[in-house]
Amino acid sequence: MFSRYARRKYTDVVVRAACVAAAVLALVPLVSVLYYVTSRGIGGISLAFFSELPKPVGESGGGMANAIVGSCKLVFLACLFGVPPGVLAGVYLAEFGHSRFGKWVRFSADVMSGLPSITVGIFVYSLVVLQTKHFSAFAGGVALGVLMLPTVTRTTEELLRLVPESLREAALGLGIPKWRATLRVMLRTAAPGIATGVMLAVARVAGESAPLLFTAFSNPFWSSGVNEPTASLPVNIYNYAVSPYEEWHRQAWAAALVLLVLVLLLNVSARLLVRSRVGTR
Amino acid sequence: MTIGSPSRLARPTSRKGSTSDDSRSRWDEVSVSTLVPKMRTEELRAYFGQAEVLKGISLPIAEKQVTAVIGPSGCGKSTFVRCLNRMHEVVPGARAVGRVLLDKQDIYQGDVDAVRVRRRVGMVFQKPNPFPTMSIRDNVLAGLRLNGERPDDPDAVVEKMLQRVALWDEVKDILGRAGTGLSGGQQQRLCIARSLALEPEVLLMDEPCSALDPIATARVEELIHDLRKTYTIVIVTHNMQQAARVANFTAFFYLGKLIEHDRTDVIFTRPKEQRTEDYITGRFG
Amino acid sequence: MSVSHEVSPLIRPRSKILTRFGREVNWGDFVFRRATALLATLMLVALAAMAAAMVYGSAESLSKFGLGFVTSQVWDPVRDVYGALPFIYGTLASSLLALCFAVPISIGVAIFLSELAPAWLRGPVGFLVELLAAVPSVVYGLWGIFVLAPWLRTSVEPFLARTLGFLPFFQGQQRGFGLLAGGIILAIMITPTISSVSREVLRAVPSALREGALGLGATSWEAVRVAVLPYARSGLVGATILGLGRALGETMAITMVIGNRSEISASLFAPSYTMASVIANEFSEATGSLYLSALAEVGLLLFVVTVLLNILARLLVWRVGRLPEGGRL
Numbered sequence: 001m002f003s004r005y006a007r008r009k010y011t012d013v014v015v016r017a018a019c020v021a022a023a024v025l026a027l028v029p030l031v032s033v034l035y036y037v038t039s040r041g042i043g044g045i046s047l048a049f050f051s052e053l054p055k056p057v058g059e060s061g062g063g064m065a066n067a068i069v070g071s072c073k074l075v076f077l078a079c080l081f082g083v084p085p086g087v088l089a090g091v092y093l094a095e096f097g098h099s100r101f102g103k104w105v106r107f108s109a110d111v112m113s114g115l116p117s118i119t120v121g122i123f124v125y126s127l128v129v130l131q132t133k134h135f136s137a138f139a140g141g142v143a144l145g146v147l148m149l150p151t152v153t154r155t156t157e158e159l160l161r162l163v164p165e166s167l168r169e170a171a172l173g174l175g176i177p178k179w180r181a182t183l184r185v186m187l188r189t190a191a192p193g194i195a196t197g198v199m200l201a202v203a204r205v206a207g208e209s210a211p212l213l214f215t216a217f218s219n220p221f222w223s224s225g226v227n228e229p230t231a232s233l234p235v236n237i238y239n240y241a242v243s244p245y246e247e248w249h250r251q252a253w254a255a256a257l258v259l260l261v262l263v264l265l266l267n268v269s270a271r272l273l274v275r276s277r278v279g280t281r
Numbered sequence: 282m283t284i285g286s287p288s289r290l291a292r293p294t295s296r297k298g299s300t301s302d303d304s305r306s307r308w309d310e311v312s313v314s315t316l317v318p319k320m321r322t323e324e325l326r327a328y329f330g331q332a333e334v335l336k337g338i339s340l341p342i343a344e345k346q347v348t349a350v351i352g353p354s355g356c357g358k359s360t361f362v363r364c365l366n367r368m369h370e371v372v373p374g375a376r377a378v379g380r381v382l383l384d385k386q387d388i389y390q391g392d393v394d395a396v397r398v399r400r401r402v403g404m405v406f407q408k409p410n411p412f413p414t415m416s417i418r419d420n421v422l423a424g425l426r427l428n429g430e431r432p433d434d435p436d437a438v439v440e441k442m443l444q445r446v447a448l449w450d451e452v453k454d455i456l457g458r459a460g461t462g463l464s465g466g467q468q469q470r471l472c473i474a475r476s477l478a479l480e481p482e483v484l485l486m487d488e489p490c491s492a493l494d495p496i497a498t499a500r501v502e503e504l505i506h507d508l509r510k511t512y513t514i515v516i517v518t519h520n521m522q523q524a525a526r527v528a529n530f531t532a533f534f535y536l537g538k539l540i541e542h543d544r545t546d547v548i549f550t551r552p553k554e555q556r557t558e559d560y561i562t563g564r565f566g
Numbered sequence: 567m568s569v570s571h572e573v574s575p576l577i578r579p580r581s582k583i584l585t586r587f588g589r590e591v592n593w594g595d596f597v598f599r600r601a602t603a604l605l606a607t608l609m610l611v612a613l614a615a616m617a618a619a620m621v622y623g624s625a626e627s628l629s630k631f632g633l634g635f636v637t638s639q640v641w642d643p644v645r646d647v648y649g650a651l652p653f654i655y656g657t658l659a660s661s662l663l664a665l666c667f668a669v670p671i672s673i674g675v676a677i678f679l680s681e682l683a684p685a686w687l688r689g690p691v692g693f694l695v696e697l698l699a700a701v702p703s704v705v706y707g708l709w710g711i712f713v714l715a716p717w718l719r720t721s722v723e724p725f726l727a728r729t730l731g732f733l734p735f736f737q738g739q740q741r742g743f744g745l746l747a748g749g750i751i752l753a754i755m756i757t758p759t760i761s762s763v764s765r766e767v768l769r770a771v772p773s774a775l776r777e778g779a780l781g782l783g784a785t786s787w788e789a790v791r792v793a794v795l796p797y798a799r800s801g802l803v804g805a806t807i808l809g810l811g812r813a814l815g816e817t818m819a820i821t822m823v824i825g826n827r828s829e830i831s832a833s834l835f836a837p838s839y840t841m842a843s844v845i846a847n848e849f850s851e852a853t854g855s856l857y858l859s860a861l862a863e864v865g866l867l868l869f870v871v872t873v874l875l876n877i878l879a880r881l882l883v884w885r886v887g888r889l890p891e892g893g894r895l
Contacts, residue, residue: 012785019682022674023691026761029754030698033709040712085605092602098373105606108613114808114876115616115869116815118842122849122865123616126623146612153609170410170472172371174424174479175400179598184427188414207702210817210842214850237704238818241711249712256705267700271693386576393576394591401576 037256044254054220054231060247064255066222070137070230071206074216077141077226078205082148083198087187089149090156090194095182097157106157109150120146121211129215135229140216144208148201155197159190196270203266207259209234233259319344319483319513320365320402325379327360327369334360336537337379342483347505347514349528349545351521353565356534358517362485365515366402367395383483400428403481407488409468411460411475418456420471424479442474446504466497470504477512484508486516490523502527521561525549533557620869623862626855635863641828641844643852648860650867652828656745656838657868660820661813663749663834664756669806672757676764681776681790692765699758707822710751715742715823722746723835738833741825746834748824752813760809763883767801768794804882811875815868817842841868 048063055062089109093102120143128139163186171181187194209232216230218239223230233255240252318341327335335357342348342365350358363369364377367388380387388398411420421439425432432438439456443449448470452463460471469489476484486505490498505514505527518524524531525545532542533554541548541557552558559565590596621628627635631648638649679692719742726736771794779789795802825837826847841864852858 008785008788012787015787016682019674019678022671023678023683023695026671026675026698026757027691027694030694030701032713033701033705036709036713037705085608088602089606089609092599092606096599096603097606101603102606105609108609110880111873111876112609112613114811114815114872116817116842116872118815118817118845119616119620119865119869119872122623122845122862123619125849126619127615149609149612153606164410166406166408166410167412169368169371169406170412170475171423171427173366173368173399173404173406174427174476175396175398175403176424176427177396177592177594179594180427182598185412189412191414203700207704209702209704210846213846217850234702234704234818237708238822241704241708241822252708256708259702260705263700263702264697267697383576388576392591396592397576 034260037253037260040250041253041255041257041260044250045257049251049254053222054251057245057248062251064231064233064236064251066219067231067233067236067255068258070216070219070223070232071234073137073223073226073230074140074144074212074232075202075206077137078144078148079198079202081142081145082201082205083152086149086152087156087194090153091160091182091187093153093157094160106154109153112146113150113154116210117147117208118210118213121214124211125214132227134227135215135217136227137216137223137230138226140212140230140232141226143211143215144205147208147211148198148205151201151204152194152198155201156190156194159193159197160186162193163189192273196273199266199270199273203263203270206266207234207263209238318342319384321382322361322364323380323382325361325364325377325381327357327364327377328375329372330374334537335364335377338534338539340532340539340542342513342515343530344513345509345511346529347509347516347527348530348532349524350515350517350532350534351519351524351560352534352540353560354519355536357537358534359487361534362487362515362517363404365483365485366399366404368399368404370395400479401481402483402485403476403479404485404487405469405473405476405489408492409465409472411463411468411471413459413461415460416457417452417460417463417471420460421474421478424475438478442478443471445477445508446470446474447500448474464497466493466500469493469497469501473501473504473508477508481512483513483515486514488517488519491519498523521549533560535560617869620862620866624859624866626859627863628859630856631860631863635860636867639828639830643848643854643857646854646856648856650841650860650864652830653839653841653844653864654867655830656748656824656828657814657840657842659745659838660748660752660824660840661810663745664752664813665806665810667750667753668757668760668809671753672760672805672809673764673802675757675761676768677790679761680765680768681786681794695758695761697758698754699762703755703816703818704822706751706755707819710747710819710823711743714751715747718742718747718750727835734832735834738831738835740835741837743823743825744833744835744837745824748820748838748840749834751819751823752816755816755819756809756813759812760805763805763808764798764802767798767805767883770801771797800882800885804879804885807875807879807882811872811879814875815842815872817846821846841865 048061050063050068051065052061052063053066054064089105093105096102097105124139124143124146128142129135132139167185167189168181171185172178176185212232212235216232216235218235219229219231237252237255237259240248240255243249321339321341323339325335325338326333338361350361352358360369364381369375369377377389379389381389383398383401387393412423415423418439419426421442422432422435425438440449440453443452448467451467460468463471469492490501493501502523505516508514509529516528528545530542531545531548533540533548535556541552541554543553548557549561552561584590584593584596588596588599590599627648631638635648635650636654637651639651640647640649641652642648675695679688683691719740723740723742723746727740730736775793775797776789779793780786784792820840821843824840824843826839826843827837828839828844829836845861845865849858849861852861
């Protein structure tokens with residue numbers, strides 16, 4: 001007969017074991033995804049993959065060069081649309097945002113960061129695609145930029161608040177106007193952290209495909225400039241994966257490997273940067 | 282380094298006889314007989330929100346002299362000094378009322394640009410705060426650069442300023458290193474060099490040595506003694522011995538009021554007010 | 567050594583515009599404040615514009631179908647008749663299923679990381695759990711199509727049919743693709759969200775509470791159960807709701823494994839269709855304004871529900887930081 005104490009001890013052990021099991025169980029899919037993407041993707045990686053356009057359906061070979069370039073283009077545009085406004089909005093919130101207006105802005109940013117990315121796609125569709133009457137990389141960039149905007153804003157605000165006020169005082173004491181003190185001293189000090197936040201936002205946005213489905217759409221050929229629809233890695237993965245062609249499946253795995261490596265690199269570097277900065281302070 | 286004889290302290294033309302004979306120099310004799318003060322406040326009141334922290338301070342600051350502001354914690358000495366270069370209002374909810382004259386011009390008058398005031402009245406803070414993203418060299422030049430000025434010979438400016446604060450020999454080979462890589466005392470001297478690069482007329486120092494070890498403190502005090510020849514200095518200190526070592530004039534504040542202002546030797550040996558004497562002798566602190 | 571530069575006048579003449587419109591003394595501060603305020607307004611404007619665009623786009627469908635839109639099962643582009651019930655069902659069913667899997671696991675992970683794990687293990691394991699969130703949705707979908715679904719079809723679903731087949735949930739043809747696959751993949755994707763918010767919530771609990779219980783002789787688990795969890799309860803519920811919001815809005819991965827057939831069935835093996843999936847699949851090919859408008863209305867529903875859940879979740883999580891010391895024991 002278990003004594004009361006032994007039973008409590010037993011429960012404690014069981015629950016601990018359950019929590020450990022939960023942690024292991026949570027990581028099993030991660031390991032599985034990494035394993036399969038690597039093993040099935042590596043076979044599709046070749047020079048052709050990075051340099052050739054997709055071949056027509058049924059033919060073997062070809063690559064995703066246009067999708068890789070397309071993704072780069074889209075991420076670049078996203079940063080262009082999302083980072084400068086985001087940083088400056090974050091500066092506003094940190095410097096002047098103690099009012100009700102500031103609260104509403106923060107609220108909008110929080111709500112926006114939780115929105116399904118496909119609704120952002122619909123929004124940009126009605127805003128850009130319907131007006132220009134065609135899909136374009138520009139529209140895709142806007143959609144991804146809108147996705148980045150709230151994250152960059154909140155990161156900037158939080159990091160600016162972490163910069164010690166003594167630096168601002170030092171700058172003001174030197175007879176530097178307030179706005180210069182904020183930009184050239186406070187923001188500059190917070191810049192590494194903000195860059196890290198932007199890296200993480202880029203990592204998220206690089207893998208998004210839902211908002212691109214009806215903004216940047218897709219393109220079997222090279223897209224020139226920003227006014228044409230463009231292929232991108234995530235959309236290609238989707239299209240190829242749901243297709244019935246074996247060859248395209250192979251390429252989908254390869255594209256997934258490239259995307260995963262990129263995203264993981266960005267995430268890991270961002271963490272390491274944070275750790276190294278904190279270590280030297 | 283000590284206050285020594287009164288004649289060393291007094292400005293050449295001003296003293297009426299030797300004060301060792303004069304057992305009670307009136308403070309307005311002091312202010313009248315020195316040169317026109319570099320700065321003076323008239324009924325200066327400072328508030329944090331509704332709380333009145335400075336209650337009508339009228340105090341002259343003698344030119345090219347060191348004036349120490351002493352008093353127990355919370356007496357308003359830091360606030361006072363921050364009003365002298367309009368740093369007080371940087372804190373949200375803080376405001377100041379009254380006149381503060383810099384060379385006869387009221388810096389609190391309507392259209393005065395606080396930024397310009399701070400070019401002429403520099404400040405050194407309690408905790409050394411060199412800019413962490415800049416090298417030693419860039420720190421010295423920061424005040425000029427961030428104001429859009431490009432000195433013709435930046436290296437000369439850097440060397441001159443660092444020489445003036447007696448830091449040149451220690452850092453001349455590591456000018457490219459980050460400003461935060463120095464010891465506390467060196468950082469504080471770097472901050473002083475940074476302020477001096479703007480060629481201010483007045484230098485305000487808010488407890489500049491309280492975060493430093495005794496050796497660094499001694500070096501900064503030596504520096505103050507040197508700088509006195511060129512700049513008007515106001516130093517806030519909670520360390521009475523430091524005031525006695527370094528300052529020509531001392532003002533004693535208590536609960537937001539100016540209790541007494543006189544030559545340092547007078548304050549420490551023959552204070553006129555009872556509260557001053559109580560503070561000096563350590564009855565409260 | 568005398569002052570070497572010309573003493574500038576302290577007064578800078580203030581232009582009329584500056585005096586009229588603001589308190590700043592120089593142009594730089596004036597422009598700076600207003601320019602940054604403008605960009606901050608952009609956030610508000612973007613959100614409002616998004617809401618407006620969705621309402622405007624769904625106007626036609628809203629007026630044509632009214633409330634029947636959410637109760638009708640018929641989605642027929644050919645006859646131009648639209649009802650969203652199958653998608654609402656699919657979305658809710660897959661998300662709730664995902665919560666059933668994800669909540670115990672996430673809270674277990676959160677407790678593990680905040681209470682039980684040795685210090686050296688916390689960093690790596692926490693990082694790995696967050697990596698789950700870094701994997702793009704399409705990559706999960708790809709894995710789902712070629713790894714998860716076949717495994718379900720060949721191993722899991724037959725097993726469930728054999729053992730629990732008397733329940734309507736485990737009957738019907740076993741394809742691998744379907745609600746079960748959708749629920750599992752959503753669960754994987756929302757675990758990092760729920761667990762990281764839960765970790766924060768658990769961390770916000772004052773350690774005095776836990777230590778008090780331990781000091782009375784409680785075991786670790788008892789201390790957690792009795793002192794920490796009640797205090798953190800609303801925050802954990804908030805974390806769950808955040809996870810739910812995320813699950814509702816998830817598009818690509820679920821589209822790739824859920825089968826995309828608009829039928830309502832109790833079985834977990836049956837294919838289904840979610841709101842996000844129908845938009846993803848049909849939006850770019852929709853012809854006719856009513857079709858587009860119906861899809862836009864589906865998007866509007868999704869938008870409204872997600873926003874409401876988000877607000878609710880934040881209120882709950884925010885409250886944990888605000889509770890007075892001494893939650894109920």
